[in-house]
Amino acid sequence: MNTHLLAALDIGGTKIAGALVDGIGRLLVRAQRPTPADRHGSVVMDAVRAVLGELAEDPRWARVSAVGIxxxxxxxxxxxTVSPVNIPGWRDYPLVRHVREAVEGRPVVLVGDGVAMTAAEHWQGAARGRDNALCMVVSTGVGGGLVLDGRPYAGPTGNAGHIGHISVDLDGDPCPCGGRGCVERIASGPNIARRALEQGWRPRDGEEPTAQAVARAARDGDRVAAASFSRAARALAAGMAATAMLVEIEIAVVGGGVAGAGDVLFTPLRRALADYATLxxxxxLAVVPAMTGTDAGLLGAAAAAALGHSGGPAVTAGV
Structure with a gap:
């Protein structure tokens, strides 16, 4: 029996989460700190060290063979290195080196959050058992990752499958990435709400103008709200179809806060996909909701560590 464990870090602009994870995907102990995103990079790293330090207090820490981020x-x-858009203090920040020092030289594997979500869904979620898949996070931004020939494929820098910055509208709005008409510029939560507001939708009294509020309005029959989700769905469908044409994926898994809209998103998405995925x-191509939820980042970081480090535990399907 393999007694090794993996340590996982999920680093975002709001929180830094950590866990000890076993070979069947059980999160045995957790730790979390708020991300001091507006502070100096060293302060953010102190929060990472605090999470690792809390995990190291558990007696099972001695069984950790590798760390995934x-x-x-x-x-x-x-x-x-990392340069998160939402953590300004980290630009080309040598995160792997600092984490390796904090964990006394254990191997450290780094991937982007979209790739981590993909690894989680392939290990424990909706893409389990699939050899070729696209997994997407549709939230404040739009990210993603690929499974090719039965393994998550991160690419040379850990960013492969970043579908959010495929251009689906050559004359579309400029995107903060420097491109134009990107999937993210149309289908992310803030952009769904922005489009609805521009077209005349207004939230209820006391309600924030979010994608979740637009989804509620769409369920209640608001045509402008429904049209904003339909436009986002077409952008997602175009990006999915383009990806499928390139690498012959068999399933697209969609997670993140916007996916919580349910049929408001998935019904027009599947309808639009039929217009783009024609060959x-x-x-x-199947389109399904993600299954790993808020644990996706931690599960995926652990899976990436296991796949990237031969001394780690072999990950197996959960029960």
């Missing part, structure tokens, strides 16, 4: 990006796994080898 899923971080908001961009990341560069080839250099071990015989992509026509049967």
């Amino acid at each position: 899923g971080s908001a990006g961009p990341v560069d796994a080839s250099t071990g 015989s080898f992509v026509r049967d």
